[in-house]
Amino acid sequence: MKLFGSYTSPYVRHCRIVLALQQQPYQFIMTDQQASGQHSPTYRVPFLQHNEQTFYDSASIVRYLREQAGQAFCQDAADYDLFCMVNTALDTTINLFLLERDGLTAEHSAYLQRQQQRIEAILALLNQRTWSLPEQPEQLSDGLLRLACYLSWAQFRQQIDILHYPNLQQFLLALNGQPWFANTHPALS
Structure with a gap:
């Protein structure tokens, strides 16, 4: 493989x-x-x-x-919806990050402003939830894993201020304490 x-x-x-x-x-x-x-x-x-x-x-x-491995991908429709919503935020954040590298920013484009608003709306909605981790890392759903990877990357690339989203911040802090998650952090490459 x-x-x-x-x-x-x-x-x-x-x-x-x-x-x-x-x-x-x-x-x-x-x-x-x-x-x-x-x-x-x-x-x-x-x-x-x-x-x-x-x-x-x-x-x-x-x-x-x-x-x-005989495991479920996205355990149910709610987890799949979370996975898709996070993918939307992730794709949008990456596009804005790469466009900014090329000198194109939201302050000069109504379309890019709308994309920034999309990210903020998704993060605000997700921050309304209280996130908890399962006892075993193998039980962490793909929606939650995608969320964790997104938050970690966006914070690493300074694309979001996690302090504005305290529930998401607590979720990410809990995962950063897990060796299997921490050992894959982008700063370690």
């Missing part, structure tokens, strides 16, 4: 965490933007090769890994 990606990608991190919790052996192949464009039609990471199959999206990779 070969996982192609970067250590800083929150999508790749989710896959790495699932593999680690399953104690699944795999080869990690560091892949930059140029290589991802040459090997993936999506021009992004992660992608996974295993037994003559290739998967080009983190959601399909996580689902495949879960199926291989």
